[in-house]
């Protein structure tokens with residue numbers, strides 16, 4: 462049963478037949494691990510907390526810097542020097558006191574990540590480097606936990622969803638098998654705030670849809686977003702049977 | 711052979727596989743992803759996958775920022 466307060470708070474969800482009271486219950490019972498509290502994690506965490514995801518675990522190891530404020534919308538000028546996860550946790554609890562928020566203020570080694578995955582229904586990869594992305598992917602494949610991956614640079618975004626509870630699911634490594642840092646990141650290439658915010662927002666949307674039982678438009682697909690034209694391209698991803706992470710052993 | 715690469719028309723001098731196409735275009739192999747007619751082709755298939763007349767090839771880079 463939802464309380465009277467919850468009925469009011471989530472009334473705009475309850476008006477939707479796609480969510481309704483049953484869906485709101487599922488959101489309340491959901492446990493989501495968000496890794497990375499930067500430009501993707503900021504809107505993702507705010508939207509999931511607002512939507513009433515009952516258990517959020519936030520992971521990052523950075524402190525807030527003035528150069529983050531151009532796009533990481535959870536933070537304010539007075540937060541500079543504070544820990545990202547601690548400030549985010551506080552903001553989310555102010556936004557929605559009904560949910561539980563836990564923070565992990567460190568770079569998780571593989572073993573701790575695997576342990577966290579035993580308690581997570583879904584992971585959002587909101588990180589900013591290839592090595593961490595590959596580690597999260599492998600851990601999610603091994604633990605059979607669904608993974609929603611967002612990434613953005615300059616005026617481009619990438620979005621994918623791999624449901625690792627399904628054995629036949631492809632993985633991030635099938636698509637990008639190289640862990641070399643050949644790739645661009647926000648500090649060396651620049652980024653416009655609403656571009657990364659769009660991708661983080663859509664990670665939150667896909668998470669909500671997953672829990673209320675709506676089919677995903679991006680499962681086993683890669684969506685490329687072009688912030689110049691606002692065009693999207695959609696590519697199908699097949700499992701690479703030779704993949705060293707998810708392929709046959 | 712006429713193909714499209716990232717929506718630009720391109721004529722190839724001879725038939726080639728995906729890895730040869732990347733070399734032909736002087737694109738890096740590392741960090742690149744390739745789709746043919748909107749289907750991603752895994753890196754492990756690049757040397758076996760021959761490009762056909764009229765194929766619509768998309769080349770893009772992994773991005774890690776967030």
Ligand SMILES: [Zn+2]
Nearest residue numbers: 632635704707
């Ligand atoms: Zn794989």
